[in-house]
Amino acid sequence: MRDALAVGLLSGAVAVYLALVGVVEQLHGRLVLAEPVRLSLGQVALFLAGLVGAMAVARRAAAGSPAAAVLAGALAGVSAGAVLSMLVLAGPALNVRAMFVNASPPLFDLITLGRGPGGVPAILALWGALGAAAGAAARLPAGARRPLAWGAAAVLLLSIFQELAQLILQAGERTAVVADLLFTSDSPTPGAAAVVFVATVALNALWRARGEGFRRRTETIPPAARRVLRMAGPALAVVAALLLPAVGGAFISQVLVIVGLYTLMGLGLNLEVGFAGLLDLGFVAFFAIGAYTVGLLTSVGSLGIAQMSFWAALPVAVIVALVAGVVLGIPVLGIRGDYLAIATLGFGEIVRLLVLSDFLRPWLGGSQGLLDIPKPVFGGVELVGPEHLFYVTLAFSALVAYVAWRLQDSRLGRVWMAIREDEDVAEALGVDLVSAKLLAYGLGAAFAGVGGAIFAVMLGSVFPHSFQLLISINVLALIIVGGLGSLPGVIVGALALVGLPELLREFGEFRFLVYGALLVVMMLLRPEGLWPAAEQRRELREHVEATEPALEAAAAPPTAGEPTGG
């Protein structure tokens, strides 16, 4: 019981903290439900702070009877409510507002559900009931608890993304009907919330009950049919991808073009990091080189030198990027591991600073950049909007992915993997380290160059500011989140890491907060990536199962060694 009290006070304090720093009020603008009760996301955040505490307490009291769990939950809830009540009672009297700008009357109203200081008993009762419910929920069997939690999460997601969903759905005439069914102007409709909740619960429960059987049954399908089935997924994905811009409109197309550009860069970096094990943090330099080459060659502005068409400039950009990759690869040939990451990071920054410098301003425009880059023309049609550029990006991503896929199992691909596994052994077996590494740098850079070229025409201008280190880091993160060395993983990773912050624009300033937290959680829960390559998965499994990870880590010497070549 003392536990319950302590946890309750703690979660109450968390709730007060959330309220005082303004998170709750910020979220209050978004309604989860307007009817039958008016419930905002801010209130949900407050309740969640209390619920999580009550849940934890009830779990810990699991040894006792169900009644004890409910009681513990209720006690935790009441004590959390008491802390909040204290804020409401003491707030106006002590003039907390002088210190915490957010401790405003609307905040107190929100906590007391509009009842003022007289609402304190009601708060205590409500929080006690919530705590008791959480306690009871904690004692439910997992088969019932999980679907319910998923259902609640689905309703929350529906309300968090309502603005975005409305934006997308209202774009089309037919989809607008769906939007009206799902949302009122400021919240999901009660019907929609109920349907989403019930459907999620039902699907989840069904999957829980039947999932294993379903999986077993697919294994009995004859191989030929299974192959067809396996092709059906990708085929559907391709069709969906082709239709997306038409359905999704300009916003979605724009996001997808950016996803495509990151896919191109990810495929390139994957050659270096995933295949050859060369950790490169200056990768954005090659993206920049591709963009600037196209900019210089095609711009009709004062700095343009050739006024070429995009299609003529593109191969030049690829070759320039490739040469740059090889040239920058030469000095770092002998550098390994983390040192390589830092050296390449230095190169990336040097390239950006040079482009920005006064020294090159007469040619590259300094911080003003290159302007007036015309849109590409294809078959007499000027590819203006993101809907058009999406197809360009898709086509080149497909081409580059095909090249990467063919490289993976080629002689060169195997040489790269040998270097990744052990550079010294590979060299002893007759691998030419210099040419293999330079090819990895060059080809990876060429892929990024394609992306840069499209980026230049997408914006119609090129600025040094677009090529921050953050891009290199994002690309590295996306290939690891997707699954290092895995080609489908690159696409999945690009979708997740680029699409996600775009979707999270809803959170405004919370955006990179959520993004960063998700990166950490991802590494903790699924380090092998969303779509891992086969051997990567095996390695990580072994690591998990290894009895003495510390011993292993100690046995592996730091990779920073003496230079072996170059």
Added chain:
Amino acid sequence: MEWDVLIAIFPSVVVDGLVLGFVYAMIALGYTMVYGVLQMINFAHSEIFVTGAFVGAEILLIMQAGGTLGALHPLALLAVIVLVAMLVSAVLAVAVERIAYRPLRGAPRLIPLISAIGVSFFLQDAIRLVESLWRNAFYLTYPVVEFFDLRIAIAGDIDVPIKSILVVVASLLMLVVLTLFVNRTRLGTAIRAVAEDQAAAGLMGINVGRMISLTFLIGGAMGGAAGALFGVQFGTINPYTGFIPGIKAFTAAVLGGIGNVPGAMVGGLVLGMLETLAASYMSLLTGGAFGAEYKDIFAFSVLILILMFRPRGLLGEVVREKL
């Protein structure tokens, strides 16, 4: 005539270089110690540093709002902000290790690297979020404490602000204490043992996990102190301030030989000095062709050259012990 200018500004350039160098050195310690025990680049360390800078600013701003800024002696004021910043940053660094790095012990090395990048994003925007909700602005300026800006003569008619002297003295003090701690105490020996060989240290009865936490604690404290001193010296901070000093400090750690405590200090001082000299003299020496904005290019070029030709760093071979 130009030579006269060069010589005339030299003493104050040296002081500026020392200030920057000591700040780099203190941040570099966090990188180098963590690298020593975990062989991992702690990408979130620049945010630990920034947290210290924000803690310092908040204390001063709150005192200013309360009208108590003049009540304390400026030296006591400096001590308070540095100590509190150290405390907060140290606790934060230990928490980050617990939550985001410890569960990944034994995973391939890229995994904790990405986790650290995630933490870095998270902390940047967490600071920004809290500050913009709390003050409605996330660019903070340190309140003016007149004493810090008083100028004292150091040579002839050259004078420098007191705060520069204070930053140098305070960092020097902390670096000396840290060196003594690492080399003369049992705990310091234990940390060095863990850096040398985790498994063997564990077999000798050293609590490896706790020593790693302690490493983060010390590195975080140093980073926090550097943050507060940085704020006092340079005035304006924002949640993204840490990036460039962080990269430079890592460069300094590599320059001195990563994993090597005296190396980080030497590396920081050398880099700070080189950078300041480059910023002050490059334009004069090249007849205006290359100005101060090339100092970062210069710093990164030094980094790449060191990595190419002397990857063990300046002190990497002289001092064999690792940490």
